[in-house]
Amino acid sequence: MPGTPDFAERVARSFARQGLMETIGARLATVRPGEVEIVLDVTPRVSQQHGFVHAGAVSSIADSAAGYAGLTVMPAEAGVLTVEFKINLLAPAAGERLFATGRVVRAGRSIVVAQAEVEAESAGRRKPVALLTATLMAIQGRDGVAD
Amino acid sequence: MPGTPDFAERVARSFARQGLMETIGARLATVRPGEVEIVLDVTPRVSQQHGFVHAGAVSSIADSAAGYAGLTVMPAEAGVLTVEFKINLLAPAAGERLFATGRVVRAGRSIVVAQAEVEAESAGRRKPVALLTATLMAIQGRDGVAD
Amino acid sequence: MPGTPDFAERVARSFARQGLMETIGARLATVRPGEVEIVLDVTPRVSQQHGFVHAGAVSSIADSAAGYAGLTVMPAEAGVLTVEFKINLLAPAAGERLFATGRVVRAGRSIVVAQAEVEAESAGRRKPVALLTATLMAIQGRDGVAD
């Protein structure tokens, strides 16, 4: 998986432009080749009706983690778009913080498949709460899509 | 599809408790038996890095629309949890507003399948931007899950 | 949705080369622009352990129906590959025959999204048993992939 030497800065710059991440209170934790971790504080701002984190908020950080894992292996001029994803909610998302870790499963010429695992941390212990699989498309030479 | 006489109030009360919907600026539009529509204003608060609406925000309103469509057909004592969903992003989500319309596909004893279509409105015209399929589980007698 | 004038013959020729369709006893029923129907006789050859049709056989005809619906809207030199699909099994697949109807949801430049509904016919009545959503990729100029 090639990517570019400055992959971590690319991801950080792009993440900073994702308004939704700031809105829900998510932040970029770690960026490695083929792997990206995003953290979300559990607050009422991201809740569903029973007080758990809304599946949409869980999906948001999982999708970004998977997409940016994909971006770390892209050539400099290519961006990445989510074509589709599927997420299983394994357990109610509760605790203090969620960690979404995205990893590249397969990087093809035009299609990249990535997964993200989401864990909830409570009193220092983590347990899995969601599993996402995403199909990403490498985009080259389309206006406004270079990350 | 039975549901309860006060299904619209049930959905409205529950929606009002979803902190994420307020955080991203989504609001409940219409509630009919087996069908629920949610509206989201397109603002930088819900953007991804290219300025389109983030797939996570699109998923959030689509998941809520599908889940609440399911709730309209549930008995009074039953709540609904999303087991999993899959979403295809059909086109970049841009424009002034997004409309997510959830509809029940099949209501079984314990499993409800629902779909949501998301359309983007721009200059008075709507075009489809996403299609979600969700598997919901009817929950009875579990503490804190009655909607 | 353009496609080619001889789309129905293209689909029929390609279908005849799908060994799996013959092996499980599936046949092509109707081919229209953007819509293809496949029929499968319910026999013990396609069963799972409880005597219903195996989810894999249901998926096989649904995937072919969705894929060929996509092929009807492709230019002459392009083939189609399934990138991924998701299927919900709505009810046990029993009866005399299954009908899988694939329809194009959105045909983009490189990505086509299609759905297939599968119905089971029993004593002249049909009921839905499965719903599939597929992401297809248009392939041009790759050896051996022109349908």
Added chain:
Amino acid sequence: MPGTPDFAERVARSFARQGLMETIGARLATVRPGEVEIVLDVTPRVSQQHGFVHAGAVSSIADSAAGYAGLTVMPAEAGVLTVEFKINLLAPAAGERLFATGRVVRAGRSIVVAQAEVEAESAGRRKPVALLTATLMAIQGRDGVAD
């Protein structure tokens, strides 16, 4: 993950009743608690139009592998039904044999999530060709569903 002492025999007996597995030429390879492997010979009987293994045949062994991985962790009186699955086709499935390995991701009271990886073996080397995620439902006390 509990399951029953005779889980391997349970899976073998049930697999032997899946007509589809015999029809496509699949056989049960290994059964461990929470993990099941199924093998499929690559022959024209399971092909699609380009000579690769049909996505439906790949899905069939992956679904059975995931489902039986789930069955190994079920109590004696419970059976398992596939509620839905999603599969990504990572590469054309070609070679001499396919191996589908199903593993339980999470076993809840009523819902079990399992994944299956499919690899193609060619000249003694294996490469991944598909990744499936399935939602299974534990069924108790329903006529005819005890495996």
